[in-house]
Amino acid sequence: MMIGKSAKTRFGAFIAGGAMLCAASAANAIPFDIAGPAQTGIDDAGGVDVTLTALPAGVITDLNIQFLVEDPTGGTIHPEDWSVSLIHGATTVVLKSASFTTHDVPNNSWDATYDDEAAAALADATSFVDGSYIPEQALSAFDTQNLAGDWVLRFNDAGSPNEDDELISWRIFGEFRSTAVPEPGTLALFGLGLLGLGAARRLKRAT
Numbered sequence: 001m002m003i004g005k006s007a008k009t010r011f012g013a014f015i016a017g018g019a020m021l022c023a024a025s026a027a028n029a030i031p032f033d034i035a036g037p038a039q040t041g042i043d044d045a046g047g048v049d050v051t052l053t054a055l056p057a058g059v060i061t062d063l064n065i066q067f068l069v070e071d072p073t074g075g076t077i078h079p080e081d082w083s084v085s086l087i088h089g090a091t092t093v094v095l096k097s098a099s100f101t102t103h104d105v106p107n108n109s110w111d112a113t114y115d116d117e118a119a120a121a122l123a124d125a126t127s128f129v130d131g132s133y134i135p136e137q138a139l140s141a142f143d144t145q146n147l148a149g150d151w152v153l154r155f156n157d158a159g160s161p162n163e164d165d166e167l168i169s170w171r172i173f174g175e176f177r178s179t180a181v182p183e184p185g186t187l188a189l190f191g192l193g194l195l196g197l198g199a200a201r202r203l204k205r206a207t
């Protein structure tokens with residue numbers, strides 16, 4: 001079947017309108033990077049919660065977490081002993097379990113980033129090497145949730161407690177969309193898209 005000229009014009013206007021809307025929503029994706037407090041004794045018996053409170057409200061589209069753990073006495077850290085989870089509202093994501101029986105890369109610090117889009121998961125061979133890892137459970141569980149509110153980083157030592165593991169720093173970072181009222185510029189683009197559709201309809205009627 002041949003596509004008539006008017007149908008082509010209309011389709012073209014639709015694509016143009018859609019492209020404008022996409023450009024508007026991409027421009028609306030805002031990076032965030034929020035630091036939490038340091039915490040001593042994250043390997044204390046009974047577990048330790050560390051909380052940061054995010055102020056900006058908006059819909060999360062990607063969330064990653066980075067933390068730096070160190071033994072300030074210069075001794076070896078023992079992340080193989082503990083699980084670490086990130087909790088927000090009713091959602092808990094396990095970043096790593098206390099599943100390692102070996103400690104293949106002994107060190108006195110570990111700078112870890114957990115990111116669904118990282119190249120690989122943590123393994124015995126890369127245990128506690130600084131770098132980015134795919135978490136045990138997907139951080140995308142937080143996508144579409146509100147960034148605002150408490151974020152709890154939970155450590156739970158299932159091995160030998162009190163080995164001087166300390167949280168030096170941590171942060172959540174990624175992108176979210178503000179839920180604030182759309183800016184006039186966004187509305188203007190949306191209006192242009194609709195104008196394009198209207199013009200296409202008028203063109204169709206004229207032919």
Ligand SMILES: [Ca+2]
Nearest residue numbers: 062063116140
């Ligand atoms: Ca993601």
Ligand SMILES: [Ca+2]
Nearest residue numbers: 062115116117
């Ligand atoms: Ca990510």
Ligand SMILES: [Ca+2]
Nearest residue numbers: 078081160161
């Ligand atoms: Ca321990």
Ligand SMILES: [Ca+2]
Nearest residue numbers: 071075076163
């Ligand atoms: Ca130690």
